[in-house]
Amino acid sequence: MTNSINEITNDAQLMLLIGTNTTEAHPIIGYKMRQAKRNGAKLIVVDPRRIDLAEEADYWLRINSGTDIPFLNGLMHIIIKEGLHDKEFVRTRCDNFEALESTVKNYTPDYVSKLTGISEEDLYAVARLYAKTDRAMLFYTLGITEHICGTQNVMSCANLAMLTGHLGRPGTGVNPIRGQNNVQGACDMGALPNVYSGYQPVINTEIRQKFELAWGVSLPDKVGLMIPQMFDAANNGQVKAMYILGENPVLTDPNSNHIRKGLEKLEFLVVHELFLTETAEYADVILPAASFAETNGTFTSTERRVQRVRQAIEPVPGQANWQAIMAMSAELGYPMDYNDPEDVWMEMAFLSPSMAGITYERLEEKGIQWPCQSCDHPGTACLHAASFTRGKGLFQGIDHIPPHEVPNEEYPFLLNTGRILQHYNVTTPYSMAIQSMWSEEYSELNPEDACKLCVETGDQVKVSSRRGTITARVKVTDRVPPGMIWMSFHHATSPTNVITSEGLDPTTKTGEYKVAAVKLEKV
């Protein structure tokens, strides 16, 4: 997030939510949005599903799946046409306005309305409201990124915020809410194929030399593989050994049959896990993992806040994960020398300018939001206050990119997927309390379609795509529009990712979890 969570209740006058079911996926943030709305802030929800916050919203725009770019272009078209953009901000802080202007010129309300299913009247009203409100926060989550055009969707959100000057001040910003507890931190730490910690590129010679010096080895200068490429490489025999820590790609990654085949082909697989997961079944060696309650360390939240994780009990498997990784490294002839996770943090901070000022001691009370370059720097609640990372913000003219796969005669339904409130990827199914109430998939289906298929809530349906078939119970509800089935991916008995699309965002390699074509049959 460019901005901070508590600005929702403290500063924002308007919240624009695109593709985020916040009260379920990020409940505390969702609850704060509801508080803000009830205290007078405006709320606009753009989502094909009638999510909880849609009930509270001033405007709920039921957008057709996969039409976010035309929608955002449509808003900008109106804003520019009516001269509502922040001309000062555009002139002093941004480049390339002409490109944006010439692209969005084609996105007339009439055309956009046809593509998105949103009325022209609502397009005008929302465009005016967002542009004219002084402090407006834009939020999105995977409804924006999990598309083949995820990168362009994100840029379009940035275009809109820059155009209206909704950046760099409290109560504004472009705020992607990160899904998993430490997805921000895993990126920050360089668990990515192209960067070391603090987003320092592996192809930059100077930076690589710094790490070589610190680590006492020579380091590879070629960017590595992203997850989908890893599994492609496993399938074609280039990758032969893998180490997987605390992830269950068989259940959570798109097109899971492809993942299974890749894992089968590996010569050697180490899985470091809390439980014997679907992925761990393929391992040659399983290392038992310690949970968050059994280790010291830090997580970094979606607002870039680094906070302490504190050990409450002894590690169940006898070793915390940092100890196990150190031991593995020593066996391979590279002893690491840390007394505790704090030592690891200190080394990382020393090598990473954007976190250099953060110490465990400073995290004690409230954590710190990076960037925090020095020990007297208070941390950064709001990014881009004076300038953007590249200096000036760059507008991009972006055209509509339809989904990889759209419903047709044979596969007439659109499959959309996501999280439900009670579950979280792969640990909550091991909570006895939660599992005792929500142990099964309940896919959402519109009453109109349910009637045609002769199914009621609780009935089983067979859901098939070009990649496979699964069964799931349905819940008949008008939360979803006709023609859509919405499923979560939490339940091993209905492994939704067997059927999700193989479409990928070519830049980020993110799967298009939000749109696939499927057919339904009553069982």
Next chain:
Amino acid sequence: MEMVKLTINGKEIEVPAGTTILKAAEQIGINIPRLCFLEELSSVGACRMCVVEVKGARALVASCAAAVAPGMEVQTHSPAVMEARTTILDLLVANHPLDCMTCDKMGACELAALCYEYGVKQSTFDGEKHSYPLETSNPFIIRDMNKCILCGRCVRACAEITGQDTIDFINRGFNTKIAPFFDEEYVESNCVYCGQCVSVCPTGALTESQMAGKGRRWEYTKVKTTCPFCGTGCNFDLCVKDDKLIGVTSNPDAPVNGRGLCIKGRFGWDFVNNENRLTTPLIKKDGKFVEASWDEALALIAKSLKEIKEKNGADSFAALSSARCTNEENYLVQKFTRAVMGTNNVDHCART
């Protein structure tokens, strides 16, 4: 800012206009007892425990709701005040089961603490008592409405923190009760089990099912930590007894969420105690996993990875790190991959 001068218990103090008497007293270290008042919620002045004597006022004043005025002379613990509070407690206890020795809230019960302070052992009134059935139909929250003192904190927490509006006051007089619409149980209502109501309840009326019978409140060690579920970064306290996780309770000082949590953060922690946790390394032999020591497992990993790297080069290895693990663990995985295995093939599920 306009400032107001007043005296509390003879001490002179200056506070911004609009400050309540209760907050003003806190600033000079005087704690006024309260049951319905809670910092994070709106004030309703319902329980009257916080009454104080204000010189010249006709009746005692609820200090949580009344603002200071210039020249005010306040007594927070005068005989009239003490008597009023004792009477309130006496009345509350008249219709409250005194089974404190087996109550799961004991040690954190604000009613018990005040009765101790004001020397209320049992009620001098002998009135009708409620006999509501215990509600245990959901796996998260036990509701014992016999212990409810109708302070209304839970109602305000549900409405003001979560915005769910599940519970409210129903009925009148002696039959007044806190319940979801139509007096349904939580399982029938729109409850999302955030447990905000439990975290604010001053008595044993609302308690955590998972913690029932696991220990007394003073036996727990509380360890403040960060939630392992979504990316919001809520903080809470892990409650530990004898090296075992007993539960999660709110930590009001949490920078992002305060007392608020969701179902996952407050009630999902028990995956840690799941009996299917892996406790020892496993090595696959003839298609079956057999238990192994750490040394055996690590030796096999080292041998296999070395061989594969020597035969096929560094890029034949890839590591998947975890968006659920700590920063330090992630840093070590990427360092291991780069420095030890010699490849940049490291990634994590950033995209789900």
